[in-house]
Amino acid sequence: MDIDKFEAEVDCPRCQFANPIWLKQARLRDVIICRGCKANIQLDDSMNTVRKGVLSVHQALDQLHHQIESINRLFR
Numbered sequence: 222m223d224i225d226k227f228e229a230e231v232d233c234p235r236c237q238f239a240n241p242i243w244l245k246q247a248r249l250r251d252v253i254i255c256r257g258c259k260a261n262i263q264l265d266d267s268m269n270t271v272r273k274g275v276l277s278v279h280q281a282l283d284q285l286h287h288q289i290e291s292i293n294r295l296f297r
């Protein structure tokens with residue numbers, strides 16, 4: 222399970238264009254170029270948002286795991 226390959230969106234602070242990024246880019250604090258206005262966006266600012274995103278992905282996977290376990294128990 223590679224969280225780095227999840228896609229996220231970062232709103233451009235200048236034109237609000239939602240730029241698609243990989244979580245890996247956010248983790249590495251990459252600089253991306255806005256597809257709307259061509260401004261440089263330093264992903265550092267959005268790290269908190271991205272961390273929350275990763276956390277909720279983990280929580281969703283945990284829940285899924287528990288659900289699969291309880292389904293497996295039903296068929297045992």
Ligand SMILES: [Zn+2]
Pocket residue numbers: 233234235236237238255256257258259260
């Ligand atoms: Zn922009």
